[in-house]
Amino acid sequence: MLPLLTAAQIREADAHTIATEAVSSIDLMERASKAWVSWFINHFQDKRQSITVYCGTGNNGGDGLAIARLLSEHGYQQLNVKIARFSEKFSDDFTTNRQRLQPLSIPVRELPAGYQTLTENSDIIIDALLGSGLNKPLSGDFDRLVTYLNSLNKTVVAVDVPTGIFTEGDIEEESTILKADLVITFQQPKINFLLPESGDYIMCWETVNIGLNEDFIQSLQSPYQWVEERDIKKMLIPRKRFSNKGTYGHALLIAGQAKTMGAALLCSSACVYAGAGLTTACIPESGLTALNSYQAEVMAIVRREYELPDLELSKFTTLGIGPGLGKNEDALALLQYILNEYDKPIVVDADALNLLAAHPRLLEQLPAGSILTPHMKEFDRLFGEHKTWWQRLQTLKQKAQELNICIVLKNAYTITATPSGILYFNSSSNAAMATGGMGDVLTGIITALLAQKYSPEEACLIGVFLHGKAGDELALPNRLQVVLPGQVAARVPVSIARLV
Incomplete structure (x- = not known):
């Protein structure tokens, strides 16, 4: 670094x-x-x-x-x-x-x-x-x-x-x-x-x-560090010849509603592409056809309205929750259930972050090493309004230490705060990636890395860099003004291959 x-x-x-x-x-x-x-x-x-x-x-x-x-x-x-x-x-x-x-x-x-x-x-x-x-x-x-x-x-x-x-x-x-x-x-x-x-x-x-x-x-x-490609190369672990799907963990993604299935599809697809051995999406019944059509490699657990799904949480290596989930009572009950019953690090994004902001007592229940992935507005909802980004940096550092978690604050140079008090600035990504759904892909990538037994800090640093690197490889050679989240997800295996 x-x-x-x-x-x-x-x-x-x-x-x-x-x-x-x-x-x-x-x-x-x-x-x-x-x-x-x-x-x-x-x-x-x-x-x-x-x-x-x-x-x-x-x-x-x-x-x-x-x-x-x-x-x-x-x-x-x-x-x-x-x-x-x-x-x-x-x-x-x-x-x-x-x-x-x-x-x-x-x-x-x-x-x-x-x-x-x-x-x-x-x-x-x-x-x-x-x-x-x-x-x-x-x-x-x-x-x-x-x-x-x-x-x-x-x-x-x-x-x-x-x-x-x-x-x-x-x-x-x-x-x-x-x-x-x-x-x-x-x-x-x-x-x-x-x-x-x-x-x-x-x-x-x-x-x-x-x-x-x-x-x-x-x-x-310095508590401020610049993450470069050479740092990620040192962290990535090449796959061994006699490994299998069980070697790389089982990730659960709890996401999507009838009108927001795109978020669930993007994050679960990214999880597969980033190398989770098994990926299961917990989605509403109305999204099952879309999931099977979009990414056949993702398994499904169906959620029904007003019911907590039978998740058998012990069989999952890690989980991510929030993209497209909604903020209704069902979503809140599901988040509370996860926080009560699951003690491994989880990835919290999007609507799940907004639920934490509305019910701040739940922050105290986050398992150690969990990862929050807010953009600026979500961050301010969680931790209060800030007039400047420098103020956000200080809060970012403080909250990661207080809660014993990692926080990924998304922007052009996405910043990862760790419980040790270090703030890591990412060096990959470009403006062509500024489009809806890109954060859902990042959630899937980080969740996949956690499933593969990378530490929470490593999952954040590698995941954020890979996300940006895939976007760079798509956009920069042809000077593209826009790349789509699904393209970035599908590019991740190639980006990994160029780094290991």
């Missing part, structure tokens, strides 16, 4: 690298600027485009001055630099790079505090104003400058962090933040890049390795 660091921890990693590798801070800045420029010149190859580099007077501004010099050396001639000198403070490395820039014929303009006029005509704006050290909202001259730059609708490429955004902490509504088409960030994504509020300000981001000491980064024991 790649630890995701706070701004303070990033400064620690910088300082440790400088101290242990006998590299000066200005040389580390040069290393970072070269990595940044290497990515930039491979993707902005038209050297006739005009570029303005906006620099503050701290180390982010020093990066910007070094980037301007390096771009000039690579043949970009229509360059100019504007320095926001809104205070008398400046870093030593900024001063050094300012001196290094002087012999070149790059126009430099300083914007003093209270500057009166500014006209920007360049095609590309490189943002090196403030970087990761920001700890309060923009105000005064910076607020005015960023507001002006946002009004131009230029292509903006940010150095490490867009001006005005915090690397972690609350992103408040109405914040003044420079909107970036691209952020080329150093070493690793910043935590706030992975939260939905950043989508208003960051179209996309890329990381460049600047050679910070990885052992030291690991030693910082």
Whole structure:
């Protein structure tokens, strides 16, 4: 796992690298600027485009001055630099790079505090104003400058962090933040890049390795972790030659009503494709024909109205409950029955989550290691309204620990919270997967992994990654704008085969 660091921890990693590798801070800045420029010149190859580099007077501004010099050396001639000198403070490395820039014929303009006029005509704006050290909202001259730059609708490429955004902490509504088409960030994504509020300000981001000491980064024991493909490869267990269906468990999925059988079909189908040895769906009698037609490999237990089904819970390795289940008295009685009679980890989704929200005392009855899979609105129904995603992260961590469960909070970078207090951000998936039923497929995948004796934490991390990976393999090669949940479910075996 790649630890995701706070701004303070990033400064620690910088300082440790400088101290242990006998590299000066200005040389580390040069290393970072070269990595940044290497990515930039491979993707902005038209050297006739005009570029303005906006620099503050701290180390982010020093990066910007070094980037301007390096771009000039690579043949970009229509360059100019504007320095926001809104205070008398400046870093030593900024001063050094300012001196290094002087012999070149790059126009430099300083914007003093209270500057009166500014006209920007360049095609590309490189943002090196403030970087990761920001700890309060923009105000005064910076607020005015960023507001002006946002009004131009230029292509903006940010150095490490867009001006005005915090690397972690609350992103408040109405914040003044420079909107970036691209952020080329150093070493690793910043935590706030992975939260939905950043989508208003960051179209996309890329990381460049600047050679910070990885052992030291690991030693910082960040509670925020980035899950990559290599991590999932280590977790997945190849099937053995003399295994059989009993080896891979028996999953029960309690889902669907007459008008919401699609959810039951999708989650039970995904459970089969994700490798459960046996899958049984507990569905209403009216859905039996649909199930047999859609996925012949799924067995059925019929639910009748006003009756608890005879489930023989002891024969099931695990179960998932909720997709399309409804929120009526029958559904509530069934959920209560499960919580009273079943002591193994279960997966709770959709309508079952809403029942827990309406009857919060039931949360205390969840078996240890159970998994909740809410989207944002379901999460807030369960645990109260939140103004920001940063607040949700703190609640997410707290509730997973308090209840001794895993919580999968779904979004573009789905976050899994574990009882140990770690929050894992997923690195797969894409916007083509934003369609109804995709969460039902995820429920089926995670339930299948639990059935196969993966731990709850492993089932969440593998399941979320596989779900997104299957969607990526379908959408990205052909630039599809939409992939369907059933397609994702059917793709899962291929995605697994590419990882084991």
